[in-house]
Amino acid sequence: MGMGSDMYRQQILDHYKNPRNHGELEDPTFTHTGENPTCGDTIQVDVRLEDDGDTIEYVAFSGDGCAISQAAASLLTEELPGKTLEELQAMDRDDMIDMLGVDISPMRIKCAVLAEKVAQDGAKIHTGEIEIETTKTE
Amino acid sequence: MGVQESEPLDVERIREDFPILERRVGGDVESPGEGDGDDTPLIYLDNAATSQTPDQxxxxxxxxxxxxxxxxxxxxxxxxxxxxxxxxxxxxxxxxxxxxxxxxxxxxxxxxxxxxxxxxxxxxxxxxxxxxxxxxxxxxxxxxxxxxxxxxxxxxxxxxxxxxxxxxxxxxxxxxxxxxxxxxxxxxxxxxxxxxxxxxxxxxxxxxxxxxxxxxxxxxxxxxxxxxxxxxxxxxxxxxxxxxxxxxxxxxxxxxxxxxxxxxxxxxxxxxxxxxxxxxxxxxxxxxxxxxxxxxxxxxxxxxxxxxxxxxxLGMDRVETHENQLAAYAYDRLTEHDDVTVYGPPGDERGGLVAFNVDGVHAHDLSSILNDSGIAIRAGDHCTQPLHDKLGTAASARASFYVYNTREEVDALVEAVDEARQLFA
Missing domain, CATH: 3.40.640.10 (Type I PLP-dependent aspartate aminotransferase-like (Major domain))
Structure with missing residues (x-):
């Protein structure tokens, strides 16, 4: 069994077919979109913060694309609530790969990290650290 | 050229000129040629991107x-x-x-x-x-x-x-x-x-x-x-x-x-x-x-x-005939299923390539899964983004054929597409 099938273990297929927290929030604290032009993956991440303005309360996502990008976004919406924005920014691609629970081939890393990068950039725009229109992973 | 136009290419002999076709793949892409995963014979169907190079x-x-x-x-x-x-x-x-x-x-x-x-x-x-x-x-x-x-x-x-x-x-x-x-x-x-x-x-x-x-x-x-x-x-x-x-x-x-x-x-x-x-x-x-x-x-x-x-x-007339026959066969086999969209005109009117999508399976996911069967295809926009916009899709999978490809390899492609369909069903 090579990487292809390994990459599509049940968890990823489950999150792809039955995405969690899929849709848009009515009252997000911030929202941001991103794309992975080579695959044509698009992701919008909506984040609502708790009253402390720092702790993530709820996350939703929408978009479409390959199974890796969509499953990663779905998993992220379950992972982020309870984390602070600082903890969100501290996440890297290995955290995302751990969450997916499979090896991701080098050509597909950009699919895996899209949602994470969108959430991070969205938070940075919210706190005034950066000014960008959309996030791209290539 | 001294070659009968009707005489088909001797694919078996041609393949001997391309030792790369003996390679096994499908495993860990970070250490190709090593490890348990590299046990699958290569089926190279990415010829429109680059063809293989004969010993000559x-x-x-x-x-x-x-x-x-x-x-x-x-x-x-x-x-x-x-x-x-x-x-x-x-x-x-x-x-x-x-x-x-x-x-x-x-x-x-x-x-x-x-x-x-x-x-x-x-x-x-x-x-x-x-x-x-x-x-x-x-x-x-x-x-x-x-x-x-x-x-x-x-x-x-x-x-x-x-x-x-x-x-x-x-x-x-x-x-x-x-x-x-x-x-x-x-x-x-x-x-x-x-x-x-x-x-x-x-x-x-x-x-x-x-x-x-x-x-x-x-x-x-x-x-x-x-x-x-x-x-x-x-x-x-x-x-x-x-x-x-x-x-x-x-x-x-x-x-x-x-x-x-x-x-x-x-x-x-x-x-x-x-x-x-x-x-x-x-x-x-x-x-x-x-x-x-x-x-x-x-x-x-x-x-x-x-x-x-x-x-x-080889004779370019015969190359053309070979390619066209493989493309027509692939077109017919892939379109046996209603959930497959093949882009472009029917098989007998096309060059040696077939771009397609399977409902519910992104082309990049399809390519990853096909790689597991040793099958190399291309997935993406093939440097025709405006055309893909018109076709209403961001990406497609593309199998493309050359002088060393066989009908059996097309069959393997169709079989692997079936496996991907079942995985995502």
Whole structure:
């Protein structure tokens, strides 16, 4: 069994077919979109913060694309609530790969990290650290 | 050529010329050739991106570096003479392959894209201006589309696109409407790298010439796969790439009619392309060297001539028939399922490639899963983003065939697509 099938273990297929927290929030604290032009993956991440303005309360996502990008976004919406924005920014691609629970081939890393990068950039725009229109992973 | 046209290619014998086809793959991409995963025979169906290279061509490259590696043109010594003669004769050989009138009409470039850019910069920037029009097709590769689009922005020339109809064919009536006396250049892809459509380039050239426009034929997907005759199609320019026709990477060809190339100014300046230089001015070398500034890809050029020999030995008529039969078979097998969309015209009307999508399975996921069965296909926009927008999809999977592919490999493709469908069901 090579990487292809390994990459599509049940968890990823489950999150792809039955995405969690899929849709848009009515009252997000911030929202941001991103794309992975080579695959044509698009992701919008909506984040609502708790009253402390720092702790993530709820996350939703929408978009479409390959199974890796969509499953990663779905998993992220379950992972982020309870984390602070600082903890969100501290996440890297290995955290995302751990969450997916499979090896991701080098050509597909950009699919895996899209949602994470969108959430991070969205938070940075919210706190005034950066000014960008959309996030791209290539 | 001494070959019966009806006699099919001896694929089994051809495969012996390509040791890479014996490779096993499908495992850990970070350490190819090692580990448990590399247990699956390679099924290489990514030939429209790059073809494999036969021993006969690899040997020519090795022989160059082992026996007579030297810079061309300026040397008096033996090695330089040998290299110069071989490199120059390679132009003659390539000219013969597409029925051009000798080396003067054959400029070696890096690839098809550079050939497009050479004409766009050397001719387009000099000749185009507001009120002029460049006509492309909606199925152009980015190599042509983006290049003329940008030249249009710089010069003020308008860029127009001939429609592709619902079945993936070029709307020739629309071409007749768009091409007018304001049209200066018509750039048309001969065989679409996405739809597989074989465009009526002779007819388009006639229309262009009736209005005094030049026609540039993108032959990247046609020259490797079928007999191409620049005189029969009356192309003013033709571009193609060595690495899609059994040759190495780093070498491509711009064919241009001699009288047009003579009028054009150089695209790159520097060594090798000059005749006389003073502190004030310079004059240019003869064709084709005027357009080959700097040390060229010598081994690759010589190897391209060897690739032409290899393909002519097989017989380009037979190559065309083989490709078409595989594409038609793949088209029929893939469309057995209603959830598969194959883009472009029916199988018997296409070049040797099939781009498709399976409902509910992204092309990149499909390619990852096929890799597990050792099957190499391409997934993405194939450098035709505007066409994919029109098709309503960001990406497609593409299987493309060459002289060493078999019906059994098409069967393996269809079987692996079935497995992917079940995984995602």
């Amino acid at each position: 061509v690899v040997d020519v490259i090795a022989d160059y570096y082992r026996s007579y590696n030297s810079n061309v043109h300026r040397g008096i010594h033996s090695l330089s003479q040998e290299a110069s003669v071989a490199y120059e004769q390679a132009h003659d050989r390539v000219a013969d392959f597409v029925n051009a009138d000798g080396r003067e009409e054959v400029v070696f470039t890096k690839n098809t894209t550079e050939a497009e850019n050479l004409v766009a910069y050397a001719w387009g920037l000099a000749e185009l201006g507001p009120g002029d029009e460049v006509v492309l097709t909606e199925m152009e590769h980015h190599a042509s589309l983006v290049t003329w689009q940008q030249i249009g922005k710089r010069t003020g020339a308008d860029v127009k696109y001939v429609r592709v109809d619902d079945e993936g064919r070029l709307d020739v009536d629309h071409a007749r409407e768009l091409i007018t006396d304001d049209t200066e250049m018509v750039s048309v892809v001969h065989v679409s790298n996405t739809l597989g459509t074989i465009n009526p380039v002779e007819e388009i050239a006639d229309v262009a010439h009736d209005h005094g426009a030049y026609v540039f034929v993108d032959g990247a997907q046609s020259v490797p796969n079928r007999p191409v005759d620049v005189k029969a199609m009356d192309a003013d320019f033709l571009a193609f790439s060595g690495h899609k026709m059994c040759g190495p990477t780093g070498i491509g060809v711009l064919y241009g009619k001699r009288e047009i190339l003579e009028e054009m100014q150089p695209y790159l300046y520097g060594g090798d392309m000059i005749r006389k230089v003073t502190f004030e001015d310079a004059t240019w070398e003869e064709l084709p060297w005027k357009f080959e500034a700097g040390t060229p890809n010598i081994a690759q050029g010589i190897a391209l001539a060897a690739a032409c020999d290899y393909l002519d030995d």
